[in-house]
Amino acid sequence: xxxxxxxxxxxxxxxxxxxxxxxxxxxxxxxxxxxxxxxDPAVTVGYGxxxxxxxxxxxxxxxxxxxxxxxxxxxxxxxxxxxxxxxxLSQAEKFGWPVITLINMPGAAADVAAELNxxxxxxAATISQMGRLTVPNIALFLGEGESGGALALAxxxxxxxxxxxxxxxxxPEAVQAILKGDEPQDLTKYLPMTAAxxxxxxxxxxxxxxxxxxMVRIDQALQQQLAELTTWSAVQLQQQRTEKYxxxxxxxx
Amino acid sequence: xxxxxxxxxxxxxxxxxxxxxxxxxxxxxxxxxCGYYLRLTATQRLQQLATEFQPLPEITxxxxxxxxxxQAKLAQAQQQTGxxxxxxxGVATLQQQRFMLGVMDSHFMMGTLNMIxxxxxxxxxxxxxxxxxxxxxVIASGGARxxxxxxxxxxxxxxxxxxxxxxxxxxxxxxILTDPTMGGVxxxxxxxxxxxxxxxxxxxxxxxxxxxxxxxxxxLPPAFQSAASLYQQGQLDAVVARxxxxxxxxxxxxxxxxx
Ligand SMILES: [Zn+2]
Numbered sequence: 001x002x003x004x005x006x007x008x009x010x011x012x013x014x015x016x017x018x019x020x021x022x023x024x025x026x027x028x029x030x031x032x033x034x035x036x037x038x039x040d041p042a043v044t045v046g047y048g049x050x051x052x053x054x055x056x057x058x059x060x061x062x063x064x065x066x067x068x069x070x071x072x073x074x075x076x077x078x079x080x081x082x083x084x085x086x087x088x089l090s091q092a093e094k095f096g097w098p099v100i101t102l103i104n105m106p107g108a109a110a111d112v113a114a115e116l117n118x119x120x121x122x123x124a125a126t127i128s129q130m131g132r133l134t135v136p137n138i139a140l141f142l143g144e145g146e147s148g149g150a151l152a153l154a155x156x157x158x159x160x161x162x163x164x165x166x167x168x169x170x171x172p173e174a175v176q177a178i179l180k181g182d183e184p185q186d187l188t189k190y191l192p193m194t195a196a197x198x199x200x201x202x203x204x205x206x207x208x209x210x211x212x213x214x215m216v217r218i219d220q221a222l223q224q225q226l227a228e229l230t231t232w233s234a235v236q237l238q239q240q241r242t243e244k245y246x247x248x249x250x251x252x253x
Numbered sequence: 254x255x256x257x258x259x260x261x262x263x264x265x266x267x268x269x270x271x272x273x274x275x276x277x278x279x280x281x282x283x284x285x286x287c288g289y290y291l292r293l294t295a296t297q298r299l300q301q302l303a304t305e306f307q308p309l310p311e312i313t314x315x316x317x318x319x320x321x322x323x324q325a326k327l328a329q330a331q332q333q334t335g336x337x338x339x340x341x342x343g344v345a346t347l348q349q350q351r352f353m354l355g356v357m358d359s360h361f362m363m364g365t366l367n368m369i370x371x372x373x374x375x376x377x378x379x380x381x382x383x384x385x386x387x388x389x390x391v392i393a394s395g396g397a398r399x400x401x402x403x404x405x406x407x408x409x410x411x412x413x414x415x416x417x418x419x420x421x422x423x424x425x426x427x428x429i430l431t432d433p434t435m436g437g438v439x440x441x442x443x444x445x446x447x448x449x450x451x452x453x454x455x456x457x458x459x460x461x462x463x464x465x466x467x468x469x470x471x472x473l474p475p476a477f478q479s480a481a482s483l484y485q486q487g488q489l490d491a492v493v494a495r496x497x498x499x500x501x502x503x504x505x506x507x508x509x510x511x512x
Pocket of ligand 1: 266267268270271284285287288289
């Protein structure tokens with residue numbers, strides 16, 4: 001049931017980006033700020049040693065406690081956040097590092113400041129840069145990811161999802177709202193958004209089981225996927241990204 | 254009930270409340286009393302910006318998912334607009350200059366981005382590339398169409414990738430942001446053009462005003478998300494009156510003619 005999944009992925013106990021970065025890397029160095037306006041605490045961008053090579057990690061911070069959630073704006077990235085991501089992506093490209101994004105967020109920030117600071121263009125720039133990267137990128141959904149805010153961080157060669165994660169055009173609450181007058185129901189009946197459904201569409205490449213071994217499984221999955229992707233040329237990586245999404249769409253054409 | 258003006262009727266101006274006859278609204282749909290712009294249909298926009306128009310082969314497809322009420326909404330939009338979807342694309346001529354033109358129609362489910370609209374956008378972008386023509390997009394969209402779920406979202410990156418590719422090929426690109434330009438359209442290809450201009454009075458932004466007020470409960474600044482304020486903030490090259498739009502498009506196309 002979607003409702004139970006949402007409860008799990010929004011709970012304080014949910015595996016966080018910070019936990020993944022701590023468990024999987026050594027020597028981690030964190031970037032701060034977009035060199036223009038602000039440092040967005042909703043996203044950690046940094047690089048560390050992952051199995052004998054440097055990798056860039058982009059981790060959305062959702063927060064566990066109420067105070068953390070307020071501090072991190074519930075994981076809704078501001079334009080400064082996306083610009084910090086782009087700064088990290090440029091460095092990864094310059095030094096040939098793979099990129100791993102960790103996603104559990106409601107979407108991009110929807111407030112007056114975000115609009116005034118160019119949220120639309122910040123999102124578009126991240127979508128673009130992720131799509132054209134000459135180094136491999138892998139998106140891992142730790143929880144939920146919605147709207148263009150999540151898409152920008154998931155425009156990758158590979159998409160991995162923890163088994164209870166969801167990836168959707170909008171929050172289930174927003175989708176429910178257009179079902180006017182209808183009783184609240186399991187939206188997965190109408191729109192594919194669970195890891196299993198999206199794997200069936202060919203959008204999600206690997207589902208990671210959630211149990212006591214989740215962190216070990218994440219480590220292995222990322223390592224395995226990277227082992228293949230690092231043998232590809234820059235052009236192959238760019239082409240595969242474009243084709244991956246067009247192939248999914250072609251199934252409905 | 255149709256929200257398009259029926260032929261031969263009076264229509265009240267939403268701004269000054271005066272009743273205005275169809276002939277007074279004219280082909281540009283401007284209130285003769287207060288200057289208010291009604292939203293143009295794709296057909297009206299084509300009349301404004303193209304002296305000749307040859308449509309591309311029309312891409313269609315069945316709705317991907319059986320979302321409740323969606324079929325009826327689509328049928329209603331098709332009946333009201335006479336179009337099959339929210340984007341019309343083809344080769345246009347204006348002031349003796351040929352270009353690829355894509356026009357979104359807010360009267361068709363608020364111009365929302367779905368499978369077909371995305372496929373037609375990639376088609377018109379690819380046609381501009383192969384025929385070595387400039388691309389002009391008239392944008393009017395509320396964002397991604399929820400009823401097609403994740404497939405609508407994936408139009409953002411795939412259309413933007415095609416757009417980036419066209420820019421890299423050296424084609425001139427011009428986006429005209431009209432009312433409304435929001436959400437997943439604003440946050441993907443709307444600002445990807447060499448020149449981004451807006452029609453006066455357009456609302457342009459990522460999140461809708463209602464969403465912002467619901468999530469943050471903060472008061473909105475005056476003229477928030479208006480073309481004029483975006484221009485002041487340095488996010489647009491120009492804000493153009495509807496009556497001047499064809500002339501400005503002609504000027505930009507002339508200046509970008511290939512040798
Ligand atoms: Zn009026």
